[in-house]
Amino acid sequence: MPGAASAVDPTPASISSPRFADGQLTGVLTVRAAQKAATIDGGSLSARIGTADYPVSVRPVAQTSRGAMLVVDTSGSMGASGMTTVRSAASAFLADAPADVSVGLVSFAGTAGIDVAPTKDRGRIQRAVNGLKSRGETTLYDAVALAAQGLGGFDDRSIILLSDGGDTQSKKATKAQATAALSKYGVRAEVIGFKTAESDNSVLAGFAKVGGGSVAAAGDAAAVRAAFEAAARALDSQINFTIRPAVSVRSLQTVVITGKANGAPFTVSTSVDFGAPPVAEPTTTPAPAADIDVAGPVARIAAPHGMGMTLLVGLVAIFLGVVVLAVAVLAPMFRSGRKRRVDTIERYISPNATMPAERTAQISPSSLSTSLIELGDRVMDGRESTTKTMKLIERADLPLRAGEWWVLRIVAIFVTVAAGLVLFGGGTLMNLVSGILGGAVGWFLPAFVLRFLAKRRSKKFEGQLPDVLTLVASSLATGFSLLQALDAVAKDSAEPAAKEFSRALAETRIGADVGESLERMAQRTQSENMHWAVMAIRIQREVGGNLGETLKTTAKTIREREELRRHVRGLSAEGRMSAYILIAMPIGIFFYEYYTNPSYISLLWTRSLGWVMIASGLVSLVIGVFWMRKVVDVQV
Incomplete structure (x- = not known):
């Protein structure tokens, strides 16, 4: 420590x-000097x-493997100007840091992740920093714990943390766990406190104290750049x-x-x-060892009936490979509450360090998942659909980045293709059809689930909105200001209304107009009723009037529309259930016949007339789906 x-x-x-x-x-x-390296x-x-x-x-000290991790806050409180400051300061640090130091990057907003594992490629780090954008919540504790674990393979470890000290959404580590990680891995913490409305200097000072580092308060771009340069000088002021x-x-x-x-x-x-004192061991005469038959009978493994041993071994190896790949990709997203990434980064060895040759060729599961996510970020970057996808992820409140979403879809394709081949594979043609259908399902299923989750959360928000507006109106009637009323909603309402209003309030606290913040919330949740409420608030602010009564009237109108919509949905329930049964019946009969009488159903793809029947059946099914959907979809 x-x-x-x-x-x-x-x-x-x-x-x-x-x-x-x-x-x-x-x-x-390490000795820290004021203006130059010590x-x-x-x-x-x-x-x-x-x-x-x-x-x-x-x-x-150049004979020691050294690693440093830039830990950068990219939450919405940083803003565009803050990210510009980060890019300039990171450039100064990379220029001043010793060449033998491997530098990595961890960014944190709604989630925390290793953007770049420690490397000596300064250009790669700068490009990653230039691509950072300010948005979302803050997961400071997750990021500090992750950075400390990511430096486990180095002899000298340090982090350069830029943050305001606030944490709003960490789920995988607490403040105590992040501090313990710094202590356990012996990580020196150089902390730059970037002052915002959420500044918490006590948290930053605690990290610096346990990490044997320093805290530098920075309120402008020049101060941040100077703090980063001082952190680089500390790396030049070391000795073994x-x-x-x-x-x-x-x-x-x-x-x-x-x-x-x-x-x-x-x-x-x-x-x-320094270890326990030596203890003298009593001298004893070992008893003669019994003869051990090391060449005893060896149990033989028999392959299942009808399957060769070579094929069995091959299938087991393929299965284990798929399991390892799935664990490598999904482990960083689903582990929590314990050592999630102790083995995330294998030792990045300095050219001067003496290590066994076989160690340099190993790849850790976490480094594999990080590389896949980086590839996904590059693929998703610049695509027109990326913005729409990220809006859906935000609306569904999922802690996923663009690269993680891309990896998830690729994994889904592999899983569904494998499932299709196992369930429906047979001849060459059937394998081809099963693979194509499985790939199509794997590609579209995650998008369908994402839209479903986003739509469900939006509907839940719509259902809470009348009660929320009533609460705001009651708060206004008791003498609260609009911001105080919205704060009461953020504290007392259930999710997702509490989180959405908390985010809108956070935007107003950093300078945004309350009307614009609420309008963005309405767009984010796709709530037409919220658009009406925002319009009422804006009209009242322009022309005056009793905002509380206006919001009560709006809440009453929304509640009556919701009651009418539910009444219509109840009346159309029988038609919707009939549509579901009629759509599922031909699909269910096909699968039933495939497993009970395959020779009968196989005529559909072994005869030309069968292919015509499949095509006509699919066309009829699609037309029927759209037709019945229009019949039971009654707009209110």
Whole structure:
């Protein structure tokens, strides 16, 4: 765990990655200077362990694998100007950071993810930073925990965190868990507090304290850039140290290192576990070992009847490969509450580091999923449908990025194609048809589910709207202002109304007009009734009048329309059920005949007349679906 500098010392310093092995203590010493990189005087270093003093030997830090992670807040509170500041500051950091340091990028808004794993390709990091956009909520704690775990393969680890300290939506880590992750992995935290309406300096100071780093308040672009440059200088102000304590040094001890950097003295301390004292083991005469038959009978595995062993092994290998790929892709999205990504990043080895050759060729599941998501981001970027898809994801309140959505659709295609081949595969033609149908289902099914979830959430919001407007009107009647009434809705209403109104209030607190924020909420939820309510609020603000009475009248009208719509839906329930049965009946009969009498149903694709019947049946089914949908769809 990194140690913090003493409160009375003029020069702050910290120790990271302390490790006791083979009778020697090693670690990385970092000294922070104000305007330039600190030069540590190796000859001035001395160490005290307990009551004894020991010499300290040093070597260049470039011989140590070092990793740094840029952790950037991209929530809606940052705004376009904030992201411009981030791009400029990141460029300055990448230009000043030592060449041997691998740099990664973690961005967090509604979700947190590793955009780029630690790499020495500075251009790749800058391109990723340039592509960041400000939107959504804040998941600060998830991002800090994820960044700490992502640096687990390096000897010296540090994060450069830019945030206002606010957290509104973390689900996979709490503040305590994020702090524990920094402590567990020995990560040094250089924190830049970007001041917004949600600033929480106590959270940022806590991260810096446990990480042996510093906090720099930045209220403008110049201050942010200077803070990033200072973080880069800290990487230039490091040195590797080695201490050889006496054999008698055991258990948990405090190690204090003193020395000079740029002519100024510094003192830094940390706690190190030197292991338990040696215990003499009694001398015993081992009992003679019983003879073990290592060449006993070997159990043989028999393949299922009618299946060769080679085919069985091949099928098992394919199945295991599909399972591993699915786990690699989906694990980062569904793990929570424990070590989600301890093995997310395999060791990114420095050219100077000595590691076994086979380690460099391994790929961790998390790195595979990250690469797939990056590929998905590149595929989705610039497409006309991406904007519409992201609006649907936002309306459905799903924590997915564009790249994750693309990967999900690709996985769905593979799964449905495999399911089609297993369920309906037979001859070459049937395999081809099953594969095509499975691919079509896999491609369209996620989009259908997404629209269904978005529509269901919008309907739920519509159902809550009359009660919400009534609550706003009652609050206005008691003397509340409009913003106070909306705040009451955000606190007292159920989801999704509470979240949507909370977001609208957050937009007004950073300078947006309340009418525009509510209009965006109406567009986001596709609520025609909310459009009416916003129109009433805007008219009242322009011409005056009793807004409370206007909202009560609006709520009453919406409630009456909803009652009429439900009444019509109840009257048309019999027609809709008949439509469902008539549509499902030919499909169900086809599957039933396929499994009970395949020779009979196979005439449909083994005879020319059968293909004509399939085509005419599909055309008739599509026409019937549209016809019955129009008959039972009564607009209110």
